[in-house]
Amino acid sequence: MLQENWTTIKEFILVGFPGLNPKYNGLVSTIFFTVYVTTVVGNAVLVLLFLKEHSLQKPMYGIMFSLSLADIGSGTVVLPKIIAKYWFNDETIPFHSCFMQMKFIHYFGTVTIFILVLMALDRYLAICNPLRYPVLMTGRITLALNITGWLGSFIFTTVVTVQVYQLPYCGPNRIIQCFCEQNSIVKQACADSGYQQLVAFTLAITVLLGSLTFIIYTYTHIIVCVMRVSSSHGRWKTFSTCSTQLCIIAVFYLPRCGVYICHVLRIYMLPDLHIFLIVFYTLFPPFINPFIYFFRNKQISHILVFLWLFVKILDPHFTLL
Template sequence: QTAYIDHFTLLGFPGLHPQYYGPVSAVMFFVYLVIGFGNIFILVFVMCEKKIQKPTYLIFCHIALSDLTFGTVTLPKIIAKYWFGNSLISFYGCFVQMFFIHYLGSVQSFNLMVMALDRFISICLPMRYPVLISNTVVSVLCGISWLIPLPVMVTVVMQTVFLPFCKSNVIAQCYCDHISIMSQTCTERFLSVSTTAVSLAMFCLLLPLAFILFSYTSIIVMILKMTNANGRRKTFSTCTPQILITCLFYLPRCFVYLSNLKGFSFSLDFRSFLIMLYSLLPAAVNPVIYCFKTQNIKQSLFMKLHRARISIEQNGFPMNKVIRLE
Protein backbone atom coordinates (compact mmCIF):
# COMPACT_ATOMS: atom_id res chain seq x y z
CA GLN A 1 0.00 0.00 0.00
CA THR A 2 1.33 3.40 -0.97
CA ALA A 3 2.15 5.66 1.96
CA TYR A 4 2.07 9.44 2.00
CA ILE A 5 5.52 10.72 2.91
CA ASP A 6 6.09 14.40 3.64
CA HIS A 7 9.63 14.04 4.96
CA PHE A 8 12.62 11.71 5.12
CA THR A 9 14.93 10.90 8.03
CA LEU A 10 18.68 10.91 7.43
CA LEU A 11 20.20 7.91 9.17
CA GLY A 12 23.82 9.06 8.88
CA PHE A 13 26.06 6.65 10.80
CA PRO A 14 23.61 4.30 12.55
CA GLY A 15 26.26 2.66 14.74
CA LEU A 16 27.61 5.93 16.10
CA HIS A 17 27.23 6.22 19.89
CA PRO A 18 25.48 9.44 21.07
CA GLN A 19 28.55 10.48 23.06
CA TYR A 20 30.40 10.95 19.76
CA TYR A 21 27.72 13.09 18.10
CA GLY A 22 29.38 16.31 19.23
CA PRO A 23 32.92 15.44 18.06
CA VAL A 24 31.66 14.03 14.73
CA SER A 25 29.59 17.14 14.01
CA ALA A 26 32.57 19.32 15.00
CA VAL A 27 34.82 17.44 12.56
CA MET A 28 32.28 17.81 9.76
CA PHE A 29 31.86 21.51 10.59
CA PHE A 30 35.66 21.90 10.40
CA VAL A 31 35.69 20.13 7.03
CA TYR A 32 32.96 22.50 5.84
CA LEU A 33 35.03 25.50 6.95
CA VAL A 34 38.07 24.12 5.13
CA ILE A 35 36.03 23.57 1.96
CA GLY A 36 34.45 27.01 2.21
CA PHE A 37 37.60 28.98 3.02
CA GLY A 38 39.85 27.09 0.59
CA ASN A 39 37.59 27.28 -2.45
CA ILE A 40 36.45 30.88 -1.83
CA PHE A 41 40.12 31.82 -1.48
CA ILE A 42 40.92 30.26 -4.87
CA LEU A 43 37.98 32.02 -6.54
CA VAL A 44 38.86 35.44 -5.07
CA PHE A 45 42.61 35.03 -5.59
CA VAL A 46 42.29 34.18 -9.30
CA MET A 47 39.74 36.97 -9.85
CA CYS A 48 42.00 39.55 -8.18
CA GLU A 49 45.35 38.39 -9.61
CA LYS A 50 45.24 39.35 -13.29
CA LYS A 51 48.50 37.66 -14.28
CA ILE A 52 47.13 34.21 -13.44
CA GLN A 53 43.80 34.72 -15.20
CA LYS A 54 44.73 32.09 -17.76
CA PRO A 55 42.77 29.11 -19.12
CA THR A 56 44.17 26.56 -16.66
CA TYR A 57 43.31 28.70 -13.64
CA LEU A 58 39.84 29.52 -14.92
CA ILE A 59 39.20 25.76 -14.98
CA PHE A 60 40.40 25.61 -11.37
CA CYS A 61 37.79 28.28 -10.55
CA HIS A 62 34.97 26.23 -12.05
CA ILE A 63 36.09 23.17 -10.09
CA ALA A 64 36.37 25.27 -6.91
CA LEU A 65 32.84 26.62 -7.43
CA SER A 66 31.51 23.09 -7.89
CA ASP A 67 33.35 21.86 -4.76
CA LEU A 68 32.08 24.80 -2.70
CA THR A 69 28.48 24.23 -3.80
CA PHE A 70 28.67 20.48 -3.16
CA GLY A 71 29.91 21.01 0.40
CA THR A 72 27.15 23.55 1.03
CA VAL A 73 24.47 21.19 -0.29
CA THR A 74 25.57 18.13 1.70
CA LEU A 75 27.23 19.10 4.99
CA PRO A 76 24.90 21.54 6.82
CA LYS A 77 22.03 19.04 7.04
CA ILE A 78 24.10 16.16 8.42
CA ILE A 79 25.87 18.55 10.80
CA ALA A 80 22.44 19.66 12.06
CA LYS A 81 21.54 16.02 12.70
CA TYR A 82 24.44 15.42 15.08
CA TRP A 83 24.70 18.94 16.49
CA PHE A 84 21.04 19.79 17.03
CA GLY A 85 19.34 16.39 16.75
CA ASN A 86 17.50 17.46 13.59
CA SER A 87 17.61 14.51 11.19
CA LEU A 88 14.48 15.38 9.18
CA ILE A 89 14.52 16.66 5.62
CA SER A 90 11.35 17.53 3.73
CA PHE A 91 10.15 15.31 0.89
CA TYR A 92 10.90 17.81 -1.85
CA GLY A 93 13.98 19.08 -0.02
CA CYS A 94 15.39 15.56 -0.28
CA PHE A 95 14.85 15.54 -4.03
CA VAL A 96 16.42 18.97 -4.38
CA GLN A 97 19.46 17.70 -2.49
CA MET A 98 19.56 14.57 -4.66
CA PHE A 99 19.46 16.68 -7.81
CA PHE A 100 22.38 18.89 -6.76
CA ILE A 101 24.49 16.00 -5.49
CA HIS A 102 24.32 14.08 -8.78
CA TYR A 103 24.32 17.23 -10.91
CA LEU A 104 27.44 18.68 -9.28
CA GLY A 105 29.22 15.33 -9.50
CA SER A 106 28.50 15.24 -13.24
CA VAL A 107 29.59 18.86 -13.67
CA GLN A 108 32.85 18.05 -11.91
CA SER A 109 33.41 15.11 -14.24
CA PHE A 110 32.99 17.26 -17.35
CA ASN A 111 35.17 20.04 -15.89
CA LEU A 112 37.92 17.46 -15.30
CA MET A 113 37.57 16.50 -18.97
CA VAL A 114 38.06 20.15 -19.97
CA MET A 115 41.11 20.27 -17.72
CA ALA A 116 42.52 17.13 -19.37
CA LEU A 117 41.91 18.69 -22.81
CA ASP A 118 43.79 21.81 -21.72
CA ARG A 119 46.82 19.75 -20.60
CA PHE A 120 46.66 17.50 -23.68
CA ILE A 121 46.86 20.42 -26.11
CA SER A 122 49.45 22.24 -23.97
CA ILE A 123 51.86 19.29 -23.92
CA CYS A 124 51.07 17.30 -27.08
CA LEU A 125 50.27 20.26 -29.37
CA PRO A 126 52.18 23.17 -27.79
CA MET A 127 52.44 25.21 -31.01
CA ARG A 128 48.66 25.11 -31.42
CA TYR A 129 47.85 25.89 -27.78
CA PRO A 130 47.57 29.71 -28.10
CA VAL A 131 45.24 29.27 -31.08
CA LEU A 132 43.05 26.46 -29.71
CA ILE A 133 42.88 27.41 -26.03
CA SER A 134 41.99 30.84 -24.71
CA ASN A 135 40.06 32.24 -21.77
CA THR A 136 36.97 32.53 -23.97
CA VAL A 137 37.23 28.96 -25.24
CA VAL A 138 37.71 27.59 -21.72
CA SER A 139 34.78 29.64 -20.40
CA VAL A 140 32.54 28.26 -23.16
CA LEU A 141 33.70 24.66 -22.54
CA CYS A 142 33.20 24.96 -18.78
CA GLY A 143 29.81 26.57 -19.38
CA ILE A 144 28.87 23.55 -21.50
CA SER A 145 30.08 21.33 -18.64
CA TRP A 146 27.51 23.01 -16.40
CA LEU A 147 24.76 22.73 -19.03
CA ILE A 148 25.09 19.13 -20.28
CA PRO A 149 24.16 17.40 -16.96
CA LEU A 150 21.22 19.73 -16.34
CA PRO A 151 18.57 18.01 -18.52
CA VAL A 152 20.03 14.62 -17.58
CA MET A 153 19.56 15.16 -13.85
CA VAL A 154 16.17 16.86 -14.28
CA THR A 155 15.05 13.71 -16.11
CA VAL A 156 16.30 11.48 -13.28
CA VAL A 157 14.55 13.57 -10.61
CA MET A 158 11.26 13.82 -12.53
CA GLN A 159 11.22 10.05 -13.05
CA THR A 160 11.70 9.44 -9.33
CA VAL A 161 9.68 12.14 -7.55
CA PHE A 162 6.30 10.86 -8.77
CA LEU A 163 6.92 7.21 -7.87
CA PRO A 164 4.80 5.66 -5.08
CA PHE A 165 6.52 5.19 -1.71
CA CYS A 166 5.37 2.37 0.53
CA LYS A 167 8.42 1.52 2.61
CA SER A 168 10.11 3.41 5.43
CA ASN A 169 11.12 7.03 5.00
CA VAL A 170 14.62 6.46 6.37
CA ILE A 171 17.54 7.41 4.11
CA ALA A 172 20.41 5.06 5.02
CA GLN A 173 22.97 7.69 4.15
CA CYS A 174 24.28 11.10 5.23
CA TYR A 175 22.44 12.78 2.36
CA CYS A 176 19.73 11.99 -0.17
CA ASP A 177 21.00 10.14 -3.21
CA HIS A 178 19.15 8.26 -5.93
CA ILE A 179 19.90 4.75 -4.66
CA SER A 180 18.71 5.56 -1.12
CA ILE A 181 15.49 7.17 -2.33
CA MET A 182 14.73 4.39 -4.82
CA SER A 183 15.05 1.82 -2.02
CA GLN A 184 11.92 3.35 -0.44
CA THR A 185 9.73 3.03 -3.53
CA CYS A 186 7.31 0.25 -4.44
CA THR A 187 6.66 0.25 -8.16
CA GLU A 188 6.73 -2.13 -11.08
CA ARG A 189 8.83 0.47 -12.89
CA PHE A 190 11.66 0.11 -10.37
CA LEU A 191 13.97 -1.70 -12.80
CA SER A 192 13.36 0.62 -15.74
CA VAL A 193 13.74 3.80 -13.66
CA SER A 194 16.91 2.51 -11.98
CA THR A 195 18.39 1.38 -15.29
CA THR A 196 17.69 4.76 -16.90
CA ALA A 197 19.23 6.64 -13.97
CA VAL A 198 22.34 4.44 -13.90
CA SER A 199 22.76 4.72 -17.68
CA LEU A 200 22.56 8.52 -17.57
CA ALA A 201 24.92 8.67 -14.59
CA MET A 202 27.44 6.42 -16.35
CA PHE A 203 27.22 8.67 -19.42
CA CYS A 204 28.15 11.68 -17.28
CA LEU A 205 30.99 9.83 -15.53
CA LEU A 206 32.43 7.34 -18.03
CA LEU A 207 32.41 9.50 -21.17
CA PRO A 208 34.64 12.16 -19.56
CA LEU A 209 36.73 9.43 -17.89
CA ALA A 210 37.42 7.77 -21.25
CA PHE A 211 38.75 11.04 -22.68
CA ILE A 212 40.70 11.79 -19.48
CA LEU A 213 42.44 8.40 -19.65
CA PHE A 214 43.25 8.93 -23.34
CA SER A 215 44.54 12.43 -22.65
CA TYR A 216 46.84 11.64 -19.74
CA THR A 217 48.07 8.43 -21.39
CA SER A 218 49.06 10.48 -24.44
CA ILE A 219 50.74 13.03 -22.18
CA ILE A 220 52.75 10.37 -20.34
CA VAL A 221 53.83 8.78 -23.65
CA MET A 222 54.88 12.21 -24.92
CA ILE A 223 56.87 12.90 -21.74
CA LEU A 224 58.64 9.52 -21.93
CA LYS A 225 59.73 10.27 -25.50
CA MET A 226 61.57 13.40 -24.37
CA THR A 227 65.34 13.00 -24.34
CA ASN A 228 66.01 15.81 -21.89
CA ALA A 229 65.53 14.58 -18.30
CA ASN A 230 65.07 18.11 -16.98
CA GLY A 231 62.47 18.78 -19.67
CA ARG A 232 60.63 15.59 -18.72
CA ARG A 233 60.54 16.62 -15.08
CA LYS A 234 59.32 20.16 -15.80
CA THR A 235 56.68 18.98 -18.26
CA PHE A 236 55.38 16.34 -15.89
CA SER A 237 55.23 18.87 -13.03
CA THR A 238 52.90 21.09 -15.09
CA CYS A 239 50.23 18.38 -15.18
CA THR A 240 50.81 16.91 -11.69
CA PRO A 241 48.06 19.04 -10.03
CA GLN A 242 45.53 17.99 -12.68
CA ILE A 243 46.41 14.30 -12.31
CA LEU A 244 46.13 14.49 -8.50
CA ILE A 245 42.74 16.24 -8.66
CA THR A 246 41.44 13.70 -11.20
CA CYS A 247 42.66 10.73 -9.12
CA LEU A 248 41.02 12.12 -5.98
CA PHE A 249 37.71 12.31 -7.82
CA TYR A 250 37.69 9.02 -9.75
CA LEU A 251 39.76 6.44 -7.85
CA PRO A 252 37.58 6.18 -4.69
CA ARG A 253 34.43 6.03 -6.84
CA CYS A 254 35.92 3.25 -8.96
CA PHE A 255 36.87 1.38 -5.79
CA VAL A 256 33.30 1.53 -4.44
CA TYR A 257 31.72 0.58 -7.77
CA LEU A 258 34.12 -2.34 -8.36
CA SER A 259 33.61 -3.56 -4.79
CA ASN A 260 29.85 -3.64 -5.38
CA LEU A 261 30.33 -5.50 -8.65
CA LYS A 262 32.57 -8.08 -6.98
CA GLY A 263 29.98 -8.65 -4.26
CA PHE A 264 31.85 -7.05 -1.36
CA SER A 265 29.42 -5.81 1.27
CA PHE A 266 30.17 -3.01 3.71
CA SER A 267 28.42 -2.09 6.92
CA LEU A 268 26.13 0.95 6.73
CA ASP A 269 28.58 2.97 8.83
CA PHE A 270 31.59 2.12 6.68
CA ARG A 271 29.63 2.66 3.47
CA SER A 272 28.47 6.09 4.66
CA PHE A 273 32.04 6.94 5.69
CA LEU A 274 33.42 5.89 2.29
CA ILE A 275 30.85 7.91 0.39
CA MET A 276 31.40 11.00 2.55
CA LEU A 277 35.16 10.56 2.15
CA TYR A 278 35.23 10.39 -1.64
CA SER A 279 32.56 13.10 -1.91
CA LEU A 280 34.19 15.68 0.37
CA LEU A 281 37.93 14.90 0.42
CA PRO A 282 38.57 16.35 -3.07
CA ALA A 283 36.64 19.53 -2.20
CA ALA A 284 38.82 20.02 0.91
CA VAL A 285 42.17 19.02 -0.63
CA ASN A 286 41.92 20.58 -4.11
CA PRO A 287 42.66 24.18 -2.94
CA VAL A 288 45.85 22.92 -1.25
CA ILE A 289 46.89 21.25 -4.51
CA TYR A 290 46.19 24.47 -6.44
CA CYS A 291 48.34 26.53 -4.06
CA PHE A 292 51.32 24.24 -3.49
CA LYS A 293 51.47 22.19 -6.68
CA THR A 294 50.80 25.00 -9.18
CA GLN A 295 53.89 27.14 -9.69
CA ASN A 296 52.20 30.39 -10.78
CA ILE A 297 49.69 30.42 -7.93
CA LYS A 298 52.40 29.54 -5.41
CA GLN A 299 54.72 32.29 -6.70
CA SER A 300 51.93 34.89 -6.74
CA LEU A 301 50.91 33.92 -3.21
CA PHE A 302 54.47 34.12 -1.87
CA MET A 303 55.00 37.48 -3.58
CA LYS A 304 51.88 38.88 -1.93
CA LEU A 305 53.02 37.57 1.47
CA HIS A 306 56.48 39.06 0.88
CA ARG A 307 55.01 42.47 -0.03
CA ALA A 308 52.78 42.32 3.05
CA ARG A 309 55.83 41.63 5.22
CA ILE A 310 57.75 44.55 3.71
CA SER A 311 54.74 46.82 4.24
CA ILE A 312 54.53 45.82 7.91
CA GLU A 313 58.26 46.44 8.43
CA GLN A 314 58.09 49.83 6.70
CA ASN A 315 55.34 50.86 9.09
CA GLY A 316 57.65 50.24 12.02
CA PHE A 317 56.62 46.71 12.95
CA PRO A 318 59.53 44.35 12.28
CA MET A 319 58.32 40.84 11.66
CA ASN A 320 60.49 39.36 14.39
CA LYS A 321 58.82 41.67 16.91
CA VAL A 322 55.36 40.98 15.54
CA ILE A 323 55.91 37.28 15.95
CA ARG A 324 56.87 37.78 19.61
CA LEU A 325 53.72 39.71 20.41
CA GLU A 326 51.27 37.81 22.60
Protein backbone atom coordinates in the same frame (compact mmCIF):
# COMPACT_ATOMS: atom_id res chain seq x y z
CA MET B 1 -1.40 6.65 -11.37
CA LEU B 2 -0.21 10.14 -10.49
CA GLN B 3 2.55 10.54 -7.95
CA GLU B 4 0.44 12.89 -5.79
CA ASN B 5 -2.17 10.15 -5.24
CA TRP B 6 0.36 7.67 -3.90
CA THR B 7 3.05 9.54 -2.03
CA THR B 8 2.30 9.75 1.69
CA ILE B 9 5.79 10.71 2.94
CA LYS B 10 6.07 14.35 3.99
CA GLU B 11 9.65 14.18 5.22
CA PHE B 12 12.62 11.84 5.37
CA ILE B 13 14.73 10.93 8.39
CA LEU B 14 18.47 10.88 7.81
CA VAL B 15 19.83 8.06 9.94
CA GLY B 16 23.47 8.82 9.20
CA PHE B 17 25.95 6.24 10.49
CA PRO B 18 23.71 3.61 12.10
CA GLY B 19 26.51 2.13 14.20
CA LEU B 20 27.81 5.43 15.59
CA ASN B 21 27.54 5.88 19.35
CA PRO B 22 25.57 9.09 20.08
CA LYS B 23 28.28 10.27 22.48
CA TYR B 24 30.49 10.91 19.43
CA ASN B 25 27.94 13.16 17.70
CA GLY B 26 29.70 16.31 18.91
CA LEU B 27 33.05 15.12 17.58
CA VAL B 28 31.58 14.09 14.23
CA SER B 29 29.78 17.42 13.81
CA THR B 30 32.98 19.31 14.66
CA ILE B 31 34.90 17.35 12.02
CA PHE B 32 32.26 18.03 9.38
CA PHE B 33 32.11 21.71 10.37
CA THR B 34 35.90 21.98 10.00
CA VAL B 35 35.73 20.28 6.61
CA TYR B 36 32.97 22.66 5.49
CA VAL B 37 34.74 25.83 6.59
CA THR B 38 38.02 24.67 5.05
CA THR B 39 36.28 23.71 1.79
CA VAL B 40 34.45 27.01 1.41
CA VAL B 41 37.27 29.30 2.57
CA GLY B 42 39.99 27.47 0.63
CA ASN B 43 38.07 27.41 -2.63
CA ALA B 44 36.76 30.97 -2.12
CA VAL B 45 40.36 32.21 -1.78
CA LEU B 46 41.20 30.50 -5.06
CA VAL B 47 38.15 32.00 -6.77
CA LEU B 48 39.20 35.48 -5.64
CA LEU B 49 42.77 34.86 -6.82
CA PHE B 50 41.58 33.72 -10.24
CA LEU B 51 39.38 36.82 -10.55
CA LYS B 52 41.84 39.42 -9.28
CA GLU B 53 45.28 38.15 -10.30
CA HIS B 54 45.91 38.92 -13.97
CA SER B 55 48.70 36.35 -14.25
CA LEU B 56 46.15 33.62 -13.45
CA GLN B 57 43.62 34.68 -16.08
CA LYS B 58 44.59 31.96 -18.53
CA PRO B 59 42.53 29.06 -19.95
CA MET B 60 43.99 26.50 -17.52
CA TYR B 61 43.22 28.67 -14.50
CA GLY B 62 39.78 29.42 -15.90
CA ILE B 63 39.08 25.69 -15.71
CA MET B 64 40.41 25.58 -12.15
CA PHE B 65 38.20 28.56 -11.29
CA SER B 66 35.19 26.58 -12.51
CA LEU B 67 36.24 23.57 -10.42
CA SER B 68 36.55 25.74 -7.30
CA LEU B 69 32.99 27.02 -7.80
CA ALA B 70 31.74 23.44 -8.16
CA ASP B 71 33.61 22.44 -4.98
CA ILE B 72 31.98 25.26 -3.01
CA GLY B 73 28.57 24.24 -4.32
CA SER B 74 29.12 20.56 -3.56
CA GLY B 75 30.18 21.21 0.03
CA THR B 76 27.36 23.71 0.64
CA VAL B 77 24.68 21.32 -0.62
CA VAL B 78 25.82 18.40 1.55
CA LEU B 79 27.55 19.56 4.72
CA PRO B 80 25.17 22.00 6.49
CA LYS B 81 22.50 19.30 6.87
CA ILE B 82 25.03 16.75 8.16
CA ILE B 83 26.33 19.30 10.67
CA ALA B 84 22.77 20.10 11.79
CA LYS B 85 22.01 16.41 12.27
CA TYR B 86 24.97 15.65 14.50
CA TRP B 87 25.22 19.05 16.20
CA PHE B 88 21.54 19.84 16.82
CA ASN B 89 20.02 16.36 16.31
CA ASP B 90 18.06 17.78 13.35
CA GLU B 91 17.67 14.60 11.34
CA THR B 92 14.53 15.34 9.31
CA ILE B 93 14.45 16.85 5.85
CA PRO B 94 11.27 17.78 3.93
CA PHE B 95 10.26 15.54 1.04
CA HIS B 96 10.84 18.08 -1.72
CA SER B 97 14.03 19.44 -0.13
CA CYS B 98 15.47 15.94 -0.11
CA PHE B 99 15.02 15.63 -3.86
CA MET B 100 16.50 19.08 -4.39
CA GLN B 101 19.55 18.08 -2.36
CA MET B 102 19.87 14.85 -4.34
CA LYS B 103 19.60 16.75 -7.62
CA PHE B 104 22.34 19.25 -6.75
CA ILE B 105 24.65 16.60 -5.32
CA HIS B 106 24.53 14.82 -8.67
CA TYR B 107 24.66 18.16 -10.50
CA PHE B 108 27.92 19.37 -8.94
CA GLY B 109 29.39 15.87 -9.27
CA THR B 110 28.59 15.82 -12.99
CA VAL B 111 29.98 19.34 -13.43
CA THR B 112 33.19 18.21 -11.75
CA ILE B 113 33.50 15.26 -14.12
CA PHE B 114 33.13 17.57 -17.13
CA ILE B 115 35.73 19.96 -15.71
CA LEU B 116 38.22 17.12 -15.16
CA VAL B 117 37.73 16.06 -18.77
CA LEU B 118 38.32 19.67 -19.82
CA MET B 119 41.49 19.75 -17.70
CA ALA B 120 42.80 16.66 -19.45
CA LEU B 121 41.98 18.15 -22.86
CA ASP B 122 43.73 21.39 -21.93
CA ARG B 123 46.95 19.61 -20.89
CA TYR B 124 46.81 17.33 -23.95
CA LEU B 125 46.65 20.29 -26.33
CA ALA B 126 49.26 22.27 -24.39
CA ILE B 127 51.83 19.45 -24.36
CA CYS B 128 51.08 17.44 -27.50
CA ASN B 129 49.97 20.32 -29.75
CA PRO B 130 51.72 23.39 -28.31
CA LEU B 131 51.66 25.36 -31.57
CA ARG B 132 47.88 25.02 -31.94
CA TYR B 133 47.12 25.43 -28.22
CA PRO B 134 46.82 29.26 -28.27
CA VAL B 135 44.26 28.94 -31.06
CA LEU B 136 42.27 25.96 -29.76
CA MET B 137 42.14 26.98 -26.07
CA THR B 138 41.47 30.68 -26.00
CA GLY B 139 39.71 32.38 -23.13
CA ARG B 140 36.43 32.53 -25.08
CA ILE B 141 36.56 28.86 -26.04
CA THR B 142 37.33 27.84 -22.45
CA LEU B 143 34.46 29.97 -21.19
CA ALA B 144 32.08 28.46 -23.76
CA LEU B 145 33.14 24.92 -22.79
CA ASN B 146 32.70 25.67 -19.09
CA ILE B 147 29.22 27.11 -19.65
CA THR B 148 28.31 24.09 -21.78
CA GLY B 149 29.40 21.77 -18.97
CA TRP B 150 27.39 23.62 -16.33
CA LEU B 151 24.23 23.88 -18.45
CA GLY B 152 24.49 20.36 -19.86
CA SER B 153 24.99 18.88 -16.39
CA PHE B 154 21.93 20.76 -15.11
CA ILE B 155 19.72 19.37 -17.86
CA PHE B 156 21.11 15.85 -17.47
CA THR B 157 20.65 15.68 -13.70
CA THR B 158 17.21 17.30 -13.87
CA VAL B 159 15.97 14.55 -16.18
CA VAL B 160 17.33 11.85 -13.83
CA THR B 161 15.84 13.54 -10.75
CA VAL B 162 12.39 13.96 -12.31
CA GLN B 163 12.36 10.28 -13.22
CA VAL B 164 13.00 9.28 -9.60
CA TYR B 165 10.69 11.96 -8.19
CA GLN B 166 7.70 10.59 -10.11
CA LEU B 167 7.80 7.30 -8.20
CA PRO B 168 5.22 6.86 -5.41
CA TYR B 169 6.69 6.97 -1.89
CA CYS B 170 4.84 5.60 1.11
CA GLY B 171 7.56 4.60 3.54
CA PRO B 172 9.39 3.74 5.55
CA ASN B 173 10.90 7.21 5.46
CA ARG B 174 14.26 6.42 7.09
CA ILE B 175 17.26 6.98 4.80
CA ILE B 176 20.33 5.02 5.91
CA GLN B 177 22.69 7.74 4.75
CA CYS B 178 24.03 11.14 5.85
CA PHE B 179 22.35 12.96 2.96
CA CYS B 180 19.74 12.38 0.29
CA GLU B 181 21.54 9.94 -1.97
CA GLN B 182 19.61 8.53 -4.91
CA ASN B 183 19.88 4.81 -4.14
CA SER B 184 18.80 5.39 -0.56
CA ILE B 185 15.77 7.42 -1.64
CA VAL B 186 14.60 4.98 -4.31
CA LYS B 187 14.50 2.22 -1.68
CA GLN B 188 11.63 4.14 -0.03
CA ALA B 189 9.42 3.82 -3.12
CA CYS B 190 6.31 1.64 -2.80
CA ALA B 191 6.44 0.61 -6.45
CA ASP B 192 8.85 -1.32 -8.61
CA SER B 193 11.86 0.98 -9.05
CA GLY B 194 14.07 -1.52 -10.84
CA TYR B 195 13.91 0.37 -14.13
CA GLN B 196 14.78 3.72 -12.53
CA GLN B 197 17.68 2.18 -10.61
CA LEU B 198 19.00 0.46 -13.72
CA VAL B 199 18.79 3.65 -15.78
CA ALA B 200 20.45 5.73 -13.04
CA PHE B 201 23.25 3.20 -12.52
CA THR B 202 23.84 2.81 -16.26
CA LEU B 203 24.05 6.57 -16.76
CA ALA B 204 26.37 6.97 -13.77
CA ILE B 205 28.69 4.23 -14.99
CA THR B 206 28.64 5.60 -18.53
CA VAL B 207 29.52 9.13 -17.44
CA LEU B 208 32.12 7.99 -14.91
CA LEU B 209 33.87 5.37 -17.03
CA GLY B 210 33.45 7.33 -20.28
CA SER B 211 35.16 10.37 -18.81
CA LEU B 212 37.82 8.25 -17.12
CA THR B 213 38.56 6.48 -20.42
CA PHE B 214 39.03 9.84 -22.16
CA ILE B 215 41.28 11.08 -19.36
CA ILE B 216 43.43 7.93 -19.46
CA TYR B 217 43.65 8.23 -23.27
CA THR B 218 44.79 11.85 -23.16
CA TYR B 219 47.33 11.33 -20.38
CA THR B 220 48.73 8.28 -22.18
CA HIS B 221 49.43 10.53 -25.16
CA ILE B 222 50.84 13.16 -22.81
CA ILE B 223 53.27 10.62 -21.32
CA VAL B 224 54.34 9.57 -24.83
CA CYS B 225 54.93 13.20 -25.78
CA VAL B 226 56.85 13.87 -22.56
CA MET B 227 59.12 10.85 -23.11
CA ARG B 228 60.13 12.28 -26.46
CA VAL B 229 61.69 15.30 -24.76
CA SER B 230 65.46 14.88 -25.00
CA SER B 231 66.61 15.95 -21.53
CA SER B 232 65.40 14.52 -18.23
CA HIS B 233 65.04 18.05 -16.86
CA GLY B 234 62.83 18.96 -19.81
CA ARG B 235 60.71 15.84 -19.31
CA TRP B 236 60.22 16.60 -15.63
CA LYS B 237 59.39 20.25 -16.29
CA THR B 238 56.86 19.33 -18.96
CA PHE B 239 55.19 16.61 -16.90
CA SER B 240 55.05 18.82 -13.78
CA THR B 241 52.69 21.19 -15.61
CA CYS B 242 49.90 18.59 -15.35
CA SER B 243 50.81 17.11 -11.95
CA THR B 244 48.15 19.19 -10.19
CA GLN B 245 45.42 17.87 -12.48
CA LEU B 246 46.62 14.29 -12.01
CA CYS B 247 46.36 14.62 -8.23
CA ILE B 248 42.84 16.07 -8.45
CA ILE B 249 41.73 13.39 -10.91
CA ALA B 250 43.10 10.59 -8.71
CA VAL B 251 41.38 11.95 -5.59
CA PHE B 252 38.07 12.20 -7.44
CA TYR B 253 38.03 8.92 -9.36
CA LEU B 254 39.78 6.28 -7.22
CA PRO B 255 37.28 6.10 -4.31
CA ARG B 256 34.30 6.34 -6.68
CA CYS B 257 35.56 3.51 -8.84
CA GLY B 258 36.16 1.42 -5.73
CA VAL B 259 32.54 1.80 -4.60
CA TYR B 260 31.17 1.03 -8.08
CA ILE B 261 33.39 -2.04 -8.44
CA CYS B 262 32.12 -3.37 -5.11
CA HIS B 263 28.55 -2.74 -6.29
CA VAL B 264 29.05 -4.52 -9.62
CA LEU B 265 30.84 -7.49 -8.01
CA ARG B 266 28.24 -7.57 -5.21
CA ILE B 267 30.90 -7.33 -2.53
CA TYR B 268 29.19 -6.88 0.82
CA MET B 269 30.19 -3.86 2.89
CA LEU B 270 29.05 -2.96 6.37
CA PRO B 271 26.50 -0.09 6.24
CA ASP B 272 28.80 2.26 8.16
CA LEU B 273 31.71 1.53 5.82
CA HIS B 274 29.53 1.98 2.74
CA ILE B 275 28.20 5.31 4.03
CA PHE B 276 31.71 6.45 4.95
CA LEU B 277 33.02 5.74 1.45
CA ILE B 278 30.15 7.64 -0.20
CA VAL B 279 30.61 10.59 2.17
CA PHE B 280 34.37 10.43 1.59
CA TYR B 281 34.26 10.56 -2.20
CA THR B 282 31.59 13.27 -2.10
CA LEU B 283 33.31 15.59 0.37
CA PHE B 284 37.03 14.81 0.32
CA PRO B 285 37.86 16.10 -3.21
CA PRO B 286 36.35 19.59 -2.62
CA PHE B 287 38.14 19.69 0.74
CA ILE B 288 41.59 18.64 -0.51
CA ASN B 289 41.64 20.43 -3.88
CA PRO B 290 42.76 23.84 -2.48
CA PHE B 291 45.72 22.13 -0.77
CA ILE B 292 46.65 20.40 -4.03
CA TYR B 293 46.50 23.73 -5.84
CA PHE B 294 48.77 25.29 -3.23
CA PHE B 295 51.41 22.57 -2.98
CA ARG B 296 51.47 21.42 -6.61
CA ASN B 297 51.06 24.73 -8.46
CA LYS B 298 54.07 26.98 -7.96
CA GLN B 299 52.45 30.09 -9.42
CA ILE B 300 49.48 29.94 -7.04
CA SER B 301 51.67 29.08 -4.04
CA HIS B 302 54.03 31.98 -4.81
CA ILE B 303 51.11 34.41 -5.04
CA LEU B 304 49.64 33.20 -1.76
CA VAL B 305 53.01 33.42 0.01
CA PHE B 306 53.54 36.93 -1.37
CA LEU B 307 50.10 38.02 -0.16
CA TRP B 308 50.77 36.49 3.25
CA LEU B 309 54.08 38.33 3.60
CA PHE B 310 52.46 41.56 2.42
CA VAL B 311 49.74 41.28 5.07
CA LYS B 312 52.31 40.45 7.76
CA ILE B 313 54.29 43.56 6.86
CA LEU B 314 51.17 45.72 7.21
CA ASP B 315 50.08 43.96 10.40
CA PRO B 316 52.78 41.89 12.18
CA HIS B 317 50.18 40.55 14.62
CA PHE B 318 47.92 39.15 11.89
CA THR B 319 47.15 35.46 12.22
CA LEU B 320 44.72 33.01 10.61
CA LEU B 321 43.84 31.52 14.01
